[in-house]
Amino acid sequence: MADQDTIDLVKDIDVDKYKYGFTTDIEQEFAPRGLSEEVIRFISAKKNEPQWMLDWRLEAYRVWQTMVEPTWAKVSYPKIDFQSLYYYAAPKAVTGPKSLDEVDPKLLETYAKLGIPLKEQEILAGVRQQGEKSTLDEEGAGATTPVAVDAVFDSVSVVTTFKAELAKAGVIFCSISEALRDHPELVKKYLGSVVPQGDNFYAALNAAVFSDGSFVYVPPGTRCPMELSTYFRINAKNTGQFERTLIIADKGAYVSYLEGCTAPTREETQLHAAVVELIALEGAEIKYSTVQNWYPGDKDGKGGVYNFVTKRGDCREAHAKISWTQVETGSAITWKYPSCILRGDHSRGEFYSIAISNGRQQVDSGTKMIHLGKHTSSRIISKGIAAGRSDNTYRGLVSAHRKALHARNFTQCDSLLIGDKCGAHTVPYLEAKTSTAQFEHEATTSKISDDQMFYVMSRGLSEEEAVALIVNGFVRDVLQQLPMEFMAETQKLIGISLEGSVG
Amino acid sequence: MLDIKNLHVKLEDEGREILKGLTLSVKPGEVHAIMGPNGSGKSTLSYVLAGREGYEVTDGTATLKGEDLLALEPNERAAKGLFLAFQYPIEIPGVATMQFLKVALNAQRKARGEKELSVPEFMRLVKDKAQQLNVTQEMLKRPVNVGFSGGEKKRAEILQMAVLEPKLCILDETDSGLDIDALRVVAEGVNALRAPDRAMVVITHYQRLLDYIVPDVVHVMANGRIVRTGGKELARELEAKGYAEYVEAAE
Amino acid sequence: MTSAAATAVLTPAEMAIGTPLPTRRQEDWKWTDLRRRIETPYARGAGVADPSRVARLIAADPLAKLPLRRVVFVNGVLDRSHSDLTGLALKDGAPALAEAEWLAAMNTTLEAQPVTFTVSGTADRPLHLMFLTLADAPAAAGARVHIDVAEGASLQFIESHRGIGAYLANPALTIQLGKGARMDRAKLELEGAEATHLAVAELTLAADAVLRDFTLTSGAALNRQNGRITFAGEGADARVTGAYLLGGAQHADTRLVVDHQVPRCLSREVFKCVMDGDARGVFQGKVIVAPDAQKTDGKQSSHALLLSERAEFDAKPELEIYADDVVCGHGATSGDLDHDHMFYLMSRGIPQAEAKAMLIAAFVGEVFDGVDHEGLRDVLTAFAQNWLTAHKS
Ligand SMILES: Nc1ncnc2c1ncn2[C@@H]1O[C@H](COP(=O)(O)OP(=O)(O)O)[C@@H](O)[C@H]1O
């Protein structure tokens, strides 16, 4: 049934048209172009940050100045002029998170265009209150599971829903700026504790200029009562987006978090350098899902988002669990390795990934599973699909340190090539420093078999429909990891991403 | 021959107790059947007796001919005459079946201070026994249990038993996965080994095997304990009534 | 005695002029720190060795009793007096190495005396190149050999590498397999305990050529082998296997590139690495499929067995694929002995040490079994047995 959706969608599509490629005309407030201590002071002052936060940013900036852009990834792009970018842009009408009534209707329109699930739009638009039955629900289907949404528009978090309900459970879900104001002790304690300021070139840049992002804290023993979700949108021209997300699951807590990203169609490239830090304490579990659909550039490789992201989770205490699920269909360049530090004994890390590249897209993505504690385990399932003239690389590290006794990893990396002008690459690193670690890694690369294509097409599907169908089967193991609400959307997205890849 | 007293065993990893004070005594020449529902701890008992890691004995004793079994390495237990026919025989790629059998037999003989068999003596021994059990030369050429069907694995286990001539044989669900003809072959092989100085513990889920290997004593095991002991007629009673009452009583 | 001919002393930095020592920041050298490993200066060339010592070393070769055509290189130079050269097509000189890597540059710097063997038809006996290095003081020697196997010809080829002293052996070998040619190659790296072995091997296969390649890596304190197999003609078939038997503080790092430049070739690589003590094994395998190299079938696997808690294994099984109609894959595993296997063997009365030896032998046996030459296979099996006896822990 879901597959039928995909097929219908593929039928409807205008080839070479990025669905999310509109811009929203809202008055913006910018920091001066370029990067300097002054700009950083400007950002910090705009946000009324405490002195320690400014000092932290300035330190990051100093480190960043001594660093060079990494070149090891299998991606190539013209040198970025970091002085030509704007590092801060905010919709003028809203200088900080406001209640829904105050939100510019144009923003709400934007959410609609972003494909934010209809049920959430209702909430965003105030049509429906939390817990109320949706008019969109089928009869007798009962109330849907609510999803709390935080939307980040260029540099600023504009709206966070369901705050009250979450607060009742003790869950803090707000923008980082708000968290700095209302919960400075938590931010101070955890910010940079997983991805330090000088971790890598882009992380340092982010630490210096990050504008906003989401903050989540789930108190001990609490199961977050709903999915948390953030939508990121780059709108302004020549603007870098540097959001920072910090999620802490205290002892025995559970939270599931989903982020979605889009950007308008622009001829110029846009830079996105985010940092996500996850901290899971004893027995806690964090499930982090991403559907990344930034503008990939046109079919000749013009424009598109450079997505240089550092995501890392720290299973800081025993029996903690962190699970990353990502669907990467957008961006001109993706440079992204959501990782897990398995520090606590018996902690577990998971990475499930679908990376689709088409046109001139370049993807270099994968994960790192760093086993430090005893009896830690990890699992990696990566599905790469390369089409058009794209390059799609899986790069991953699994390491077990000397004291990581009885560490276990299972990795399965499959690549699918569609057409003979693309490349699919697998670059895994395995480092076993103890004999008690059991590592198992497997990878395959192949194309869609002619037999499969013939079979499906003999049932009346077009070539493109057949590809979408088979690809959806290829990625099933990963799709199943996504929250229910997003599975169908993602299947459609896969169809869209692959359009024009055959024939 | 075998004396188990108040045996308590838990899983090393989970800490869950599986055997909860099991007592069992088997005399030379006797055949005991242990029957019980899945998960009652039958395989755990056989593994603990054979010395598999991952189990912790927290209380109780187990002796073979008066000697403390639990203090010995698995190979020492084998040399003392203990043999376990595995419920799920392990496949070992790269190790030739014949070489494996020969090394095993001679290691046991050596440990007992007996003379090691020469290659021709050994070959003759295996050939005879293999024929009786329908184990083909081709199977013997393969690596240990690799590429064997379920039934072939079980026959190979009994072949090993026949070659090694143990004093105490534990058969863990040797009947599962066998069709009626294979079952008969296996049972004949086992019966041929019945001897006044040899004891057998036959673990099974079904009464069927006991039509061929007639036990002297039947035990019912549930929830980590022997909950009832009787003669061979008990097996038929179980067949008719099932284990439900024992499971409930044991919980 | 090494003669006084070993004069010029080279510092590590000077050994390969113009090409600095690789650093760990270089992708291919991530796990082998040559800068830390090569601290002491080596003399350029180990000079002329005492013939009686050479004779004794030859006699002790594990392959000495096999009916092979023996050609001996001492300190990187062909030793005619100990070689059976009658009827061999041999000439001076060799083509330049394709790879511009440090190992190759170093071989060029060492100014070895390159030789080329040409093989046509089927050789009467397997060719055994015995590379010996004898050095009383730290010295570096690099042999340079090219083997040209003509169209349709076939050759069984064994190379062994041994020596005495704290030397650095840097052999560079190139092999050209003509159309439909076949080579069964076996390399036994059995260098002395203090030695450093840095080897280059470049093999090129023309259409329908067949390569069977096996390398045993068990000697030397430090081993780095750069291998490259290039498919230059369609329909060729290469099966490349290797075994590591390492103990103590040994370090071995194999970088093997299999380059499918043309369609319809098949490659298989299987490496079985056993590490004991503090040994560290590294396997970096890369399969490249060029655009248009359709119908490539390339598979690679590396498996490590770590016998001691401190042993290490690093692997980077890489695929770089630019053609879609291919079947490629790799697998890598690392771990200690399978506990279920151990229990099963022991439950049948086999003592722990013996059970362990059986399982290790079975582990490497898979690649030994692929060696075509029966005599050589027996030598390998015996060698593994001895190694296991010496490393019974
Ligand atoms: N090695 C083990 N690891 C985890 N659980 C085990 C292990 N061995 C036994 N168990 C558990 O112990 C219980 C008894 O199992 P088992 O002894 O196999 O019962 P039976 O043979 O009577 O079916 C089951 O719950 C089983 O899952």
Ligand SMILES: [Mg+2]
């Ligand atoms: Mg059982």
